Amino acid sequence: MKKRGIVALLAAGAIVASLSACAGGGTTGGSSSSGADEGGGQLVGIAMPTQQSERWIQDGNALKEQLEDQGFTTDLQYAEDDIPTQISQIENMITKGAVALIVAAKDGSALTTVLEEAASQDIQVIAYDRLLVNTDAVSYYATFDNFLVGQQQAWSVLNGLGLTELDGTPIDGAPAGPFNIELFAGSSDDNNATFFFNGAMDVLQPLIDAGTLVVKSGQTDFNVVATQDWLGANAQARMEDLLTKSYSDGSKVNAVLSPYDGLSRGIASALKDNGYAVGAGWPIISGQDAEVLSVQYIETGEQYATIFKDTRDLAAQAVKMTVAVLNGEEPEVNNTTDYDNGVKVVPSYLLQPVTVVKDNITTALIDTGYWTQAEIDGAKAE
Ligand code: BGC
Secondary structure, eight states, rough: OOOHHHHHHHHHHHHHHHHHHHHTTSSSOOOOOOOOSTTTTTTTEEEEEEEESSSHHHHHHHHHHHHHHOOOOEEEETTTTHHHHHHHHHHHHTTTTTTTEEEEOOSTSHHHHHHHHHHHHTOOEEESSOOSSOOSSSOOEEEOOHHHHHHHHHHHHHHHEEEEEEEEBBBBBBBOOOOOEEEOOOOOTSSHHHHHHHHHHHHHHHHHHHTTTEEOOOOOHHHHHHOOGGGEEEEEEHHHHHHHHTTTTOOOOOOOEEEHHHHHHHHHHHHHHTTTTTTEEEEEEOOSOOOOHHHHHHHHHOOOEEEOOOHHHHHHHHHHHHHHHHHHHOOOOSSSSBOOOOSSSEEEEEEEEEOOOGGGIIIIITTTOOOHHHHHHHOOOO
């Protein structure tokens, strides 16, 4: 009874919203139609993995703001990378009567039981950025093209070495190398980490095979190069180790494939501790997330590139999906093949990531309102 009424209310709200969207000529940045009341005060739970990495704070805020704009109430929780905490936060959301859950999991495979509980109460579950695996209880997935993110990271490294354009197009007369490169991957409990690494290796492996790139440590296996919990400190420790074990003969690292800005900063610290200095001879380092301090580092040359994934657009996509499923409609998806979670292929909407180097910081990040120049200039290492 209650649900039917809500669905009717939501449907009415959606009609009003779409009419006003037509009249108003739409909005920019995928933000919600202001003043609409699709939500009718219903609760949506937003379960985010951690506040350690800046992007999740941006995601959480964007989701909360956009849902509340549409008349929902929200419960935004951060699990601080602790599985039991995330489970109990989601249990709480269920108890409080959430009609939908938007979940970015700490560990995509650890939420099976609590998600079953949600499904048994007809609560809609949207996987946010990271896939929820080994469960039937996830309806849709909003994310970026994660394989492409990995390719872009690799292309950015090759671009820094003078081998290709940022889209992977080979550069005529490129140097022959060989270049020493070391590889890092993300946390193995995050489905994205494998996608990023596979995308990057799709680009790098042929060059490793050809001898243009040399991984002196010999460490090229995902499980060996993965960085538990995506922690910068873990990447820093592994980089220290690599420098000691594989570069004590005076050879230099020319490039580091890093899948996330927080790891890139840890890697840079290890390099500095081992006598490298920003400037000539400083390695090309990739990244992801356009974290504000790393954007500053791109300006100063300490990091070469990052992959920008606009959290406002991802939030907008997830909110659209949530409203659609609550209305009993099928959300728009653009990928129904790639995200097999072990139980089913989860229908997904993949957004396009953008490579950012020194040259396009202004157009990609400042002109779009993601960061101001003052924020970039003022960013400080913790
Ligand atoms: C996200 C990345 C992020 C990483 C660490 C991944 O799941 O897709 O954007 O850098 O987690 O937080």
